[in-house]
Amino acid sequence: MLNISIMEEEKITRQDVHILSRNSNWAEDSVRETLVSSEIYASKSSWTNLLRYTLLGTGIAFTLVGIIFFFAFNWNELHKFVKLGMIEALLIASVSLVLFNKRMDEKIKNFILAGASVLVGVLFAVYGQIYQTGANAYDFFLGWTLSIALWALFSGFPVLWFIFLLLCNTTMVLYEQQVAVNWSKPYLYNVLFLINALFIVLMEFVYNRKLVKDKLRWLISVTSLAATTIITTLICIGIFDNGSENAFTLSVVLALVFFALAVWYGYTHRQLIYLALVPFAVMIIIIALIIQPLREPIGAFLVISVFIIAVTTLLITQLVKLNKRWHDTKIED
Amino acid sequence: MTPKLKINKLLQLIGANEDTSFEYDEARTIAAMEKHHAAYSNIIIKVLSIIGGLLAALALIGFLFLAGIYESEQGLLVVGLLFAIGSILASRAIDHVFLDTTVITFYATGLILVAVGMMALEYSFESSILLVALLSCIGIFLSKGYMMVLTAVISLNATIVIFVMERLPTMVLLPVLLIGVVLFVITSLEAKLITSSEIVNSLFAPLQAGYFISFLSCMLFITMGHTFGLFMFYHNPVVLSIGIDVGILLLITKIINKMAVRELKHIVMIYAFALLILACVFYAPYIAGALFILILTYYYGYKAQVVISFVALLYFVFKFYYDLQMSLLVKSGLLFVPGVIMIALWFYVTKQLKHHEEN
Numbered sequence: 001m002l003n004i005s006i007m008e009e010e011k012i013t014r015q016d017v018h019i020l021s022r023n024s025n026w027a028e029d030s031v032r033e034t035l036v037s038s039e040i041y042a043s044k045s046s047w048t049n050l051l052r053y054t055l056l057g058t059g060i061a062f063t064l065v066g067i068i069f070f071f072a073f074n075w076n077e078l079h080k081f082v083k084l085g086m087i088e089a090l091l092i093a094s095v096s097l098v099l100f101n102k103r104m105d106e107k108i109k110n111f112i113l114a115g116a117s118v119l120v121g122v123l124f125a126v127y128g129q130i131y132q133t134g135a136n137a138y139d140f141f142l143g144w145t146l147s148i149a150l151w152a153l154f155s156g157f158p159v160l161w162f163i164f165l166l167l168c169n170t171t172m173v174l175y176e177q178q179v180a181v182n183w184s185k186p187y188l189y190n191v192l193f194l195i196n197a198l199f200i201v202l203m204e205f206v207y208n209r210k211l212v213k214d215k216l217r218w219l220i221s222v223t224s225l226a227a228t229t230i231i232t233t234l235i236c237i238g239i240f241d242n243g244s245e246n247a248f249t250l251s252v253v254l255a256l257v258f259f260a261l262a263v264w265y266g267y268t269h270r271q272l273i274y275l276a277l278v279p280f281a282v283m284i285i286i287i288a289l290i291i292q293p294l295r296e297p298i299g300a301f302l303v304i305s306v307f308i309i310a311v312t313t314l315l316i317t318q319l320v321k322l323n324k325r326w327h328d329t330k331i332e333d
Numbered sequence: 334m335t336p337k338l339k340i341n342k343l344l345q346l347i348g349a350n351e352d353t354s355f356e357y358d359e360a361r362t363i364a365a366m367e368k369h370h371a372a373y374s375n376i377i378i379k380v381l382s383i384i385g386g387l388l389a390a391l392a393l394i395g396f397l398f399l400a401g402i403y404e405s406e407q408g409l410l411v412v413g414l415l416f417a418i419g420s421i422l423a424s425r426a427i428d429h430v431f432l433d434t435t436v437i438t439f440y441a442t443g444l445i446l447v448a449v450g451m452m453a454l455e456y457s458f459e460s461s462i463l464l465v466a467l468l469s470c471i472g473i474f475l476s477k478g479y480m481m482v483l484t485a486v487i488s489l490n491a492t493i494v495i496f497v498m499e500r501l502p503t504m505v506l507l508p509v510l511l512i513g514v515v516l517f518v519i520t521s522l523e524a525k526l527i528t529s530s531e532i533v534n535s536l537f538a539p540l541q542a543g544y545f546i547s548f549l550s551c552m553l554f555i556t557m558g559h560t561f562g563l564f565m566f567y568h569n570p571v572v573l574s575i576g577i578d579v580g581i582l583l584l585i586t587k588i589i590n591k592m593a594v595r596e597l598k599h600i601v602m603i604y605a606f607a608l609l610i611l612a613c614v615f616y617a618p619y620i621a622g623a624l625f626i627l628i629l630t631y632y633y634g635y636k637a638q639v640v641i642s643f644v645a646l647l648y649f650v651f652k653f654y655y656d657l658q659m660s661l662l663v664k665s666g667l668l669f670v671p672g673v674i675m676i677a678l679w680f681y682v683t684k685q686l687k688h689h690e691e692n
Contacts, residue, residue, distance in 0.1 A: 012346070015369055018534060018538065019366050022527070022531055022535065023357055023358045023361045024358070024362070025356050026528060028525050031524040042634055050631065055676075055678050055679035055682060056675075059679055063673055064672070065672075066668030072661050072665075073660065276381050298399040298400055305389050305390075305393040308392060309385070309389045312382070312385025312386070319375070
């Protein structure tokens with residue numbers, strides 16, 4: 001029974017058509033018809049959807065950016081209440097549309113809400129300009145982040161979560177620059193790593209419980225890539241600085257915990273991204289360890305090159321095997 | 334879905350419009366599907382292969398140069414040739430997709446070393462570029478494996494553009510146009526090409542992707558403007574713009590047919606709107622170029638390429654407005670008005686579509 005349901009779920013791919021065509025006397029016209037009928041080529045309905053979303057999406061984006069540019073223009077002549085009032089009116093209008101329009105498509109509402117989230121930032125920027133608080137004050141970004149937190153939470157819209165995550169990171173960077181000036185850079189990046197790692201955990205939870213309808217894996221992948229890059233860079237920097245700082249010890253502990261959890265989770269939940277990212281990060285760290293003690297790393301380059309080829313090839317071989325095994329067991333189930 | 338089930342599903346699909354003379358080699362088809370699924374079904378594996386290959390190549394070139402290979406011009410050329418030809422042969426002999434990384438590394442390094450070696454030995458520019466182009470052609474037709482052919486296609490296109498840039502700088506946008514035309518032809522003649530012969534069938538996917546990447550890279554190179562982009566050599570984009578615009582209009586015609594738009598009023602409106610946009614960005618052919626690949630890849634269902642084209646378009650539009658030598662107020666108007674027009678069009682299109690669906 002399950003086989004049938006899987007068969008219905010999965011579609012014929014372009015590659016299947018190519019392979020069958022290579023091994024048969026399949027006629028050209030029939031191949032073309034199959035490419036159309038199996039919806040490998042865009043169908044009429046997908047064009048309709050594209051037209052709807054693109055026109056609306058670009059329309060809103062252009063209008064919003066146009067408005068932002070208008071405000072950015074030298075507008076000293078306007079009274080401060082007019083400046084703030086205009087943005088607030090726009091904000092209220094867009095949020096009202098989301099709240100009270102019952103017929104509007106959920107996706108479109110989400111995009112409007114994402115637009116409104118950007119408008120909140122504009123509002124804060126204008127406030128900062130009028131009252132001379134500075135446009136890059138950390139509390140401005142903190143305010144922005146907190147203001148859209150509820151929207152991000154209840155919309156369940158990954159694009160909005162992405163904006164929220166960007167804001168969290170920016171706030172933290174500015175906080176370190178303006179308030180926590182005694183923090184060392186490695187310490188800051190440890191904190192940034194923790195924020196992103198926490199996000200990954202939350203998003204994986206949401207994904208596993210199927211709490212949102214929209215596609216979420218892209219955001220998890222992007223965040224995992226960001227978190228892994230941050231912690232790997234931190235450790236490499238630590239290695240070249242001889243790991244003198246306490247923050248380095250913290251990075252090593254965090255990396256060990258994160259890498260172990262990621263590999264465990266990736267393996268048990270069949271998420272290849274972690275099983276690719278972690279070994280690759282470990283490879284980079286080992287390379288840093290090889291280069292660091294050498295004064296003239298000529299020979300090291302050859303070793304590293306062979307090392308990268310060996311590790312990547314091994315990694316790909318194992319991932320391919322694993323992927324195939326997962327796929328086969330899925331069918332047998 | 335197992336290969337067997339897939340084949341059955343495909344045969345069912347074909348059965349409706351295929352005569353009884355249809356024959357296929359079941360064992361080979363199943364084997365090919367299984368192999369492809371194992372190696373290429375996952376984008377993470379693809380990306381890993383590319384990044385790994387690139388890093389290894391950089392380390393290897395780093396070693397060769399640190400070891401003083403540049404001191405011997407002959408050494409550069411010989412090592413380069415060995416790497417390039419050796420990797421082509423290896424890709425044929427060892428039929429394992431995971432070795433792609435290693436093979437591409439040596440192939441790419443080989444091509445670079447050959448170019449540098451020829452220059453160092455003071456051979457003419459023409460013969461150097463010709464040798465690299467020749468090695469790329471050999472790579473396309475004689476090597477096996479998706480990534481190898483893809484690398485060879487990109488390198489061939491790069492040699493053509495570099496040659497014209499150096500020797501015929503006023504025609505520098507012509508090879509770009511040529512790449513666009515080949516991309517259009519390959520993508521739109523898929524059924525014809527994959528049924529023409531086994532070799533062309535195997536070459537199709539990397540050729541299409543290779544031309545896509547080449548065209549996109551050219552567009553990116555154009556946006557760099559007068560600093561070190563293509564406009565540094567020649568800044569009249571008329572021929573390129575007209576070429577790309579014709580391509581877009583051809584695609585729009587195809588879409589109109591597909592959507593079965595019959596009313597003359599609607600057809601005129603669609604073309605007028607398209608021409609208006611194209612006229613606005615006539616002197617920024619990179620925007621039209623990104624639009625062209627976006628529509629092309631969406632039409633023919635290349636999902637990854639659609640996403641890449643879309644991101645490119647976003648960047649190019651940003652770049653376009655950033656480069657405009659106008660005040661913020663004028664720019665604001667230039668953004669706001671098209672935005673409102675598009676929202677109005679959205680209302681109109683949604684209404685029309687609803688009206689159409691109801692009938």
